[in-house]
Amino acid sequence: METLFEETESLCPECLKVIPARRVLEGDVYLEKECPEHGKFRTLIWRDSELYRRWGYGEEAPGPQQVLAKTVQGCPYDCGLCPTHKAETCTVIMEVTQRCDINCPVCFASSFKNQSHPQLKDIREMYQTILDAGGPFPVQLSGGEPTVRDDLPNIIAMGKEMGFNHIQINTHGLRLAKDKEYLRQLKESEADLIYLQFDGISDEVYRRLRGANLFKLKLKAIENCAAAKIGVLLVPTLVPGVNDHQIGDIIRFAKEWIPFVKGVHFQPITYIGRCPKSPRDEDRITIPDVLKALESQTQGEVRVKNFVPRRRKDSHCGFSCFSVLMEDGRLLATTDFEFQQSIVMGSGCLKESPSEHVRRAISERLRFTEGKPTSETEPGTWQGFFKRARTHYLSISGMPFQDAWTVDLERLQGCCIHVVTPNKELVPFCAFYLTNLKGERLYHNRQYLKIPVRF
Numbered sequence: 001m002e003t004l005f006e007e008t009e010s011l012c013p014e015c016l017k018v019i020p021a022r023r024v025l026e027g028d029v030y031l032e033k034e035c036p037e038h039g040k041f042r043t044l045i046w047r048d049s050e051l052y053r054r055w056g057y058g059e060e061a062p063g064p065q066q067v068l069a070k071t072v073q074g075c076p077y078d079c080g081l082c083p084t085h086k087a088e089t090c091t092v093i094m095e096v097t098q099r100c101d102i103n104c105p106v107c108f109a110s111s112f113k114n115q116s117h118p119q120l121k122d123i124r125e126m127y128q129t130i131l132d133a134g135g136p137f138p139v140q141l142s143g144g145e146p147t148v149r150d151d152l153p154n155i156i157a158m159g160k161e162m163g164f165n166h167i168q169i170n171t172h173g174l175r176l177a178k179d180k181e182y183l184r185q186l187k188e189s190e191a192d193l194i195y196l197q198f199d200g201i202s203d204e205v206y207r208r209l210r211g212a213n214l215f216k217l218k219l220k221a222i223e224n225c226a227a228a229k230i231g232v233l234l235v236p237t238l239v240p241g242v243n244d245h246q247i248g249d250i251i252r253f254a255k256e257w258i259p260f261v262k263g264v265h266f267q268p269i270t271y272i273g274r275c276p277k278s279p280r281d282e283d284r285i286t287i288p289d290v291l292k293a294l295e296s297q298t299q300g301e302v303r304v305k306n307f308v309p310r311r312r313k314d315s316h317c318g319f320s321c322f323s324v325l326m327e328d329g330r331l332l333a334t335t336d337f338e339f340q341q342s343i344v345m346g347s348g349c350l351k352e353s354p355s356e357h358v359r360r361a362i363s364e365r366l367r368f369t370e371g372k373p374t375s376e377t378e379p380g381t382w383q384g385f386f387k388r389a390r391t392h393y394l395s396i397s398g399m400p401f402q403d404a405w406t407v408d409l410e411r412l413q414g415c416c417i418h419v420v421t422p423n424k425e426l427v428p429f430c431a432f433y434l435t436n437l438k439g440e441r442l443y444h445n446r447q448y449l450k451i452p453v454r455f
């Protein structure tokens, strides 16, 4: 196959200045760039360039629903969102604390024990910022570790009162394993989903990634969520040589917990936050690596062809597959790349915009729904299948975030996951958490972290 070059822009991993870059499509796909001061960089971004080409059906997105930021330095330094941003919001991340009660070797938010957290009036303002930016959108309460706050149920109730339909909690789950009363309060405040850090099914994985034997506690957290009838999304951070051999095991584990576990969302490791070293290509798991592992480690129960890009604008950013758990205990994937592509390329059969579609999918699929899948007469009928599909399904998705080596400004401008800040801005996720080699952030939660602004 001939080598293809695609011009784009990136950042220097040392000084974070915007520099020209190009994607090089050989057998695999690399991002090459050169900083006049700090030299050349070449980083693997996607193994298997053929799959990369097939997945590249990006199209122009409509732009941000509402421009909130005044642009001074331009992309990516002061997005908030800015006029050059090309995507609407699909999910908003809200940091409700900078504090965390464990000290993971791997953490994208660089959280620590003694950080402060915003007051309820600040949180109300952040919710209001989301509304002013065209919301309500699905919101993920994040941090830090949100469950260090005793008033988290109040924060959720406040969001619900203000009209937010879907609020999920990004947590390591340790408090949920130990404190059923707290979980009951979360349910009562109408929390929709526990976005649970879940890296694998053995203690060894947790020792290496989180510094402690956490598997039993994760299990207990899931049991408690099931008893409280709150849906759970399992979120593994994938690290080569640590847990990439457990991808199939994680899917089998998730299946056992259907209908309480709604899905698995894989996050291949990116080099941001508290791990600022120059990564080698072997340190990376790209999207095709995850898809191929999913196929081989489930013995073909889900296949590479069942996965579709999460959105069209940034079709190389994420993947998803929606499967129904059938009576025989197998997953039946309902998504198919060729089929979806034919719809997208066709005559606008989709009645809603891609962002609307993603928001609706998040809101409808990722919460616990009461109901029994089938009565005895229904197996094998379409009616039975659709009834089953309402409760007994598994969403498998994933998204590697961008880091200072892989960041591609064209992709960044298509980002639909936005962090709301106390400065009344929405900032694309990968820009917000991006750090340079020294661990210095491009952005930060300026009001609460006393770090000098870099740019």
Ligand SMILES: [Zn+2]
Binding pocket: 012, 013, 014, 015, 016, 017, 035, 036, 037, 038, 039
């Ligand atoms: Zn530089």
